[in-house]
Amino acid sequence: MSVHFPWLPAGQAVPVGVSLKTQYFDHVLEKRPQLGFFEVHAENYMSSGGAHHRYLEAICEHYALSLHGVGMSLGSAEGLDPAHVQRFSALVNRYNPALVSEHLAWSVRGGTYLNDLLPLPMTQESLQVVADNVNRLQDSIGRAILVENPSSYLSFRSSEMNELEFLHALCERSGCGLLLDVNNVFVSASNMGFDASRYLADVPASLIGELHLAGHLLRDIGGTPLRIDDHGSPVADEVWHLYKTLIARVGPKPTLIEWDTNIPTFDILEQEAEKAASFMAYGAHANV
Known part of the structure; x- marks a missing residue:
């Protein structure tokens, strides 16, 4: 399986984007910052109308969109919530986002949604559950999704493979791609005692x-x-180093600056995006 970017015009640089928060709506429409795309959380737009949609429709006239789910619960053994899948599919049909993604996690039990992305054991049984759920979601929206690696704080004795082996097998079994969160790799490696550089070196580009x-x-x-993945501060120097090394190996990839707590002024996000773009330019040169 190989991920392509058909939404990019020929010759256009691979873009850097940032999280789109309500605080930024007016600024984005008035100033038109030099960014490639914006990401929104799908669950914030699952109503049929309202100001959120009016702003997003206006912004999407000028920018590509990444639709990022946080509540699909791909790891749920009881399967996906049909109503949630329907709402998610409606958003995909409405906005035709350039990128669609979800987390490797579970967050629903018996119809109750938990306010967290909970881990799952890396077993063959879990792999089949997640693959079945990914396939169901992909069938519903008519396209492949990207699955994000988690930030980890504990491991399961029952795990039969490591995280990267699990994700690679999931891609092969379902046809999905990877949303590779470099910060999550660093956080997990620090907490769990593995080598973040080795992990990233082994991810197929x-x-x-x-x-x-x-x-x-x-x-x-x-x-x-x-280390806690809170998305509430600038990217750490160690994560920038991992990103620069990764880009030098795999080449430019659409990159998002996530910031979900302690929301800063927009210029702070732009500075982080500019830094990512400079490293991506370095990576493109390194791959010539």
């Missing part, structure tokens, strides 16, 4: 459809450092 960059929180828990 052909599977990567999008990259995410974000900040995280460092906490001291009884003398043990714990």
